[in-house]
Amino acid sequence: MPELPEVETVCRTLRPYLCGRVIEDFELRWRRTLANDCQQAFEERVIGNSIADVTRRGKLVVLVLGSGDWITIHLRMTGELLFREDRSVARTPEREPYLRAIFALSHYAELDFYDTRKFGRITLVNKVELIRLGNELGLEPLSPTFTVDALAHILQRRRRLKSLLLDQTAIAGLGNIYVDESMFRAGTHPLRPANELQHAEIVRLHSAIIDVLTMAVESRGTTLRDYRSGLGEQGTNQERLLVYGKKQGSPCSVCGTPLERMTIGQRTTVYCPTCQPLYGSNQA
DNA sequence: CACTGAGCCTGCTAGC
């Protein structure tokens, strides 16, 4: 499922193809894919507008329009943005049932939004709402503002570490895959109360998050099933996962201890009980 | 405040 590295890859692949294009038309094939449920108002503000930039905020793909409005696209679980150079060429017919929205672009190009599970959302964000959105979302973990001190500040609440790391208002962009991978590399148990982490653990967690995300961006994302870049390519980061998706009892890649699976906040969690002790490692 | 569970969705798969 797309998290920060996948969304970043989508943005990077789409940017050179979308910047400067004009949105000539919009077609909605599943009504709820458009978040505010007013297609007419959406089209009035979007059609005829140009795409000035393609950026990312947390897990949101952001199309910055010439007018200053934003179109944000949340891929959720199975959302996929696919650029097509020539819209007169027929689409792959077997994918067509999952096509939810279509942006017709200048010079015969097209941006297709596929979404099997229909969880994805396209939203028009005006300049006022944009400020609110910026305040709601948490720190960007790959930006210079994500320091050890900033992470320590976030972790002051007495909450399960995993739940806090998944909270988009705390840190924007982490999902189930990269939270499990980060906690494993940091050696912190997912059920640890966040405010009980020692400074040395916070330092390890900070660099683990940055390392895991940086590696995944370099691998162009994790493709477990649906995820593709803006040009339809798969990522390769699935080869580098150490705990996510592993079966209960499969050996830890570091110490060989059988991995454990549990559900935390309705999410499957895989961890190593030896490498990630519940009561904290007193080392360092 | 922290946590739980339902709901949104559909394809895949484990198990009968």
Added chain:
DNA sequence: TGCTAGCAGGCTCAGT
């Protein structure tokens, strides 16, 4: 082989 129950999970909302 064919069917079905359950799982996958980001996010919001209501309830404990």
